[in-house]
Amino acid sequence: MARRGQSAASAGPSQWSVEIGVALATTIFSIIVIVGSLKVGIGWGAEGPMAGFFPFYVGVMILIASAVNLVQALPQSREDLFSEWGQLRQVAFVLIPTAIYVALIPSVGLYVMSIVLIAFFMRWLGKYGWPLIAAIAIGVPVITFIIFEKWFLVPLPKGPIENLLGY
Amino acid sequence: MEEIGNLFHGFATVIQPFNIMVMLVGILLGVIIGVLPGLGGANGVAILLPLTFSMSPTSAIIMLSCIYWGALFGGAITSILFNIPGEPWSVATTFDGYPMAQKGKAGEALTAAFTSSFVGAFFAVVVITLVAPLVAKFALQFGPAEKFAVYFLAFCSFIGMSKEPPFKTLAAMMIGFALGAVGLDQVTGQLRLTFGFETMLTGFDFLIAVIGLFGIGEILLTMEEGLSFKGRAAVINSKVVWETWKELPRYWVTSIRSCIIGCWMGITPAGATPASFMSYGIAKRISKNGANFGKGEIEGVIAPETAAHAAGTSALLPMLALGVPGSPTAAVLLGGLLIWGLQPGPMLFVEQKEFVWGLIASMYLGNVVGLVVVLTCVPLFAAILRIPFSIIAPIILVLCAIGAYSVHNSTFDVVLMLVFGVVGYVMKKCNYPMAPMVLAIVLGDKAEESFRQSLLASQGSLKIFFANGLVGTIMALGLIALFWSVISKGVSRLRSAPAGRSA
Numbered sequence: 001m002a003r004r005g006q007s008a009a010s011a012g013p014s015q016w017s018v019e020i021g022v023a024l025a026t027t028i029f030s031i032i033v034i035v036g037s038l039k040v041g042i043g044w045g046a047e048g049p050m051a052g053f054f055p056f057y058v059g060v061m062i063l064i065a066s067a068v069n070l071v072q073a074l075p076q077s078r079e080d081l082f083s084e085w086g087q088l089r090q091v092a093f094v095l096i097p098t099a100i101y102v103a104l105i106p107s108v109g110l111y112v113m114s115i116v117l118i119a120f121f122m123r124w125l126g127k128y129g130w131p132l133i134a135a136i137a138i139g140v141p142v143i144t145f146i147i148f149e150k151w152f153l154v155p156l157p158k159g160p161i162e163n164l165l166g167y
Numbered sequence: 168m169e170e171i172g173n174l175f176h177g178f179a180t181v182i183q184p185f186n187i188m189v190m191l192v193g194i195l196l197g198v199i200i201g202v203l204p205g206l207g208g209a210n211g212v213a214i215l216l217p218l219t220f221s222m223s224p225t226s227a228i229i230m231l232s233c234i235y236w237g238a239l240f241g242g243a244i245t246s247i248l249f250n251i252p253g254e255p256w257s258v259a260t261t262f263d264g265y266p267m268a269q270k271g272k273a274g275e276a277l278t279a280a281f282t283s284s285f286v287g288a289f290f291a292v293v294v295i296t297l298v299a300p301l302v303a304k305f306a307l308q309f310g311p312a313e314k315f316a317v318y319f320l321a322f323c324s325f326i327g328m329s330k331e332p333p334f335k336t337l338a339a340m341m342i343g344f345a346l347g348a349v350g351l352d353q354v355t356g357q358l359r360l361t362f363g364f365e366t367m368l369t370g371f372d373f374l375i376a377v378i379g380l381f382g383i384g385e386i387l388l389t390m391e392e393g394l395s396f397k398g399r400a401a402v403i404n405s406k407v408v409w410e411t412w413k414e415l416p417r418y419w420v421t422s423i424r425s426c427i428i429g430c431w432m433g434i435t436p437a438g439a440t441p442a443s444f445m446s447y448g449i450a451k452r453i454s455k456n457g458a459n460f461g462k463g464e465i466e467g468v469i470a471p472e473t474a475a476h477a478a479g480t481s482a483l484l485p486m487l488a489l490g491v492p493g494s495p496t497a498a499v500l501l502g503g504l505l506i507w508g509l510q511p512g513p514m515l516f517v518e519q520k521e522f523v524w525g526l527i528a529s530m531y532l533g534n535v536v537g538l539v540v541v542l543t544c545v546p547l548f549a550a551i552l553r554i555p556f557s558i559i560a561p562i563i564l565v566l567c568a569i570g571a572y573s574v575h576n577s578t579f580d581v582v583l584m585l586v587f588g589v590v591g592y593v594m595k596k597c598n599y600p601m602a603p604m605v606l607a608i609v610l611g612d613k614a615e616e617s618f619r620q621s622l623l624a625s626q627g628s629l630k631i632f633f634a635n636g637l638v639g640t641i642m643a644l645g646l647i648a649l650f651w652s653v654i655s656k657g658v659s660r661l662r663s664a665p666a667g668r669s670a
Contacts, residue, residue: 126557
């Protein structure tokens with residue numbers, strides 16, 4: 001990742017540890033796939049190869065690829081940074097609100113949560129004034145509503161507030 | 168020439184007012200998608216796919232493919248004016264496009280980029296018109312073994328040609344196959360890999376993966392890099408366009424070479440991004456102005472843009488004729504075909520003539536319309552990019568969530584999308600390619616089905632994949648593609664020529 005500038009003073013998780021972590025994660029994934037395939041049978045059944053036949057070999061190939069990736073990652077330098085803590089905090093600033101957004105959609109409804117999400121970002125990261133925030137945070141879901149529910153008849157998840165409004 | 172007649176029928180379909188409107192909307196949306204960070208061709212099309220459920224398949228594919236053309240055009244705008252590639256395939260355009268803009272020649276650079284894009288795409292559409300029906304006719308004879316061989320070739324090319332480490336490509340691809348296998352087994356009707364979770368019964372939809380990997384993942388990356396847009400102003404008027412157009416024919420050799428590189432890389436699923444880099448690299452080596460590349464040479468804009476568009480467009484050829492998409496966006500379009508109830512592959516040319524030729528005709532028209540739209544509306548699109556990220560980011564997140572939800576009306580899919588987003592972020596940072604993973608999720612079922620049918624026919628012997636000349640040739644090509652980097656290294660070592668050709 002040459003495009004990210006790295007100074008010696010900055011701190012953060014090393015690329016090495018993340019590479020190893022990813023290789024281990026794919027290894028675990030491959031074992032899950034192999035176990036799942038063995039459960040449904042990987043042999044030759046009445047209709048030819050059984051359901052687990054193809055995924056089993058796919059799992060084996062993930063296992064082999066993970067092992068090679070792990071071996072190739074081990075001798076790499078531990079100096080390179082995956083990312084600085086400050087940068088990761090930036091990522092978390094997006095990730096955590098989005099996770100809350102996604103988690104609350106089923107109960108609160110997509111439209112209301114979208115208003116909250118947009119308003120939150122504009123206020124917190126952008127420091128905009130409330131009139132502009134209100135215009136965009138309410139405008140976007142309203143336009144979405146018109147396009148999706150009215151023109152293209154695609155229903156989106158709604159919660160108690162939309163129900164109150166009669167939808 | 169039966170094809171010419173079909174093509175004219177296609178034009179008649181496209182010229183209907185509704186389809187023209189859909190085309191314009193598609194191009195505009197596409198350029199916006201191409202300009203915005205975090206929204207690219209693949210996930211843009213994936214998000215808007217649900218909107219087309221109520222349209223006729225022909226109008227739907229016109230809209231979605233036009234979004235794709237628009238996105239291809241749009242990538243050049245951000246590269247040249249902002250030095251930020253809106254799309255991976257426009258990275259090479261920044262090398263000379265941005266220096267040109269710094270010298271105050273943004274208008275020339277943009278005109279050259281758009282015109283080259285148009286030339287590349289047009290060349291590729293002509294290739295599709297002439298070659299796709301032949302390929303489809305040929306492919307009609309394919310049995311399961313040949314079909315599997317074609318998939319094999321496609322996936323081997325990924326491993327052999329991608330710039331990522333081969334075992335990371337293999338891991339990403341196979342994880343895609345595994346995710347695609349979850350749920351109902353198509354052949355026996357048995358459930359597998361669900362581990363008793365009810366939400367896993369339907370398996371993983373690749374549209375969710377596309378929106379998460381490319382959309383959310385990209386936003387996280389953008390956030391990490393802390394983008395600030397400092398753009399150059401662009402003036403495009405008819406005089407600049409005219410002056411540039413007068414200059415362009417001088418570079419016809421570069422253009423044709425880039426078209427051919429692009430088409431080749433697009434049809435073999437290497438894709439637009441490597442095509443643009445390869446074309447740029449070769450142009451730099453061959454051109455007599457090669458030393459000036461990187462300082463604002465117009466040829467350095469023409470070469471990658473032509474190739475990227477030729478590749479992006481020709482990626483639809485294998486999708487239409489064989490049912491094997493050449494790029495993630497083509498894969499999403501293929502997913503669209505399945506949702507509209509059409510079976511991609513050679514039979515499409517027999518059973519859905521109106522659809523196929525409508526699509527091909529719309530490619531001609533869509534690119535002409537696209538060229539006009541981008542040339543006239545550049546200031547507008549540049550203004551969109553000046554909207555701060557703190558406003559754009561949540562809107563894109565909302566759009567991604569809507570897109571993910573509306574595929575199956577499932578809120579669990581929205582959660583999955585977010586998970587894929589985090590996975591995509593880590594994959595990108597660790598140099599795992601995402602395109603093969605997405606393609607494997609899409610094609611997994613079909614590849615597996617043809618594989619199992621072949622084995623059934625041969626009673627389990629793998630010899631069936633080398634049983635006749637045709638299937639053997641395709642498999643051999645696949646193996647060559649798989650070991651391409653090893654082979655080309657060996658060849659260059661033999662010649663003791665400077666390395667780097669295989670890149």
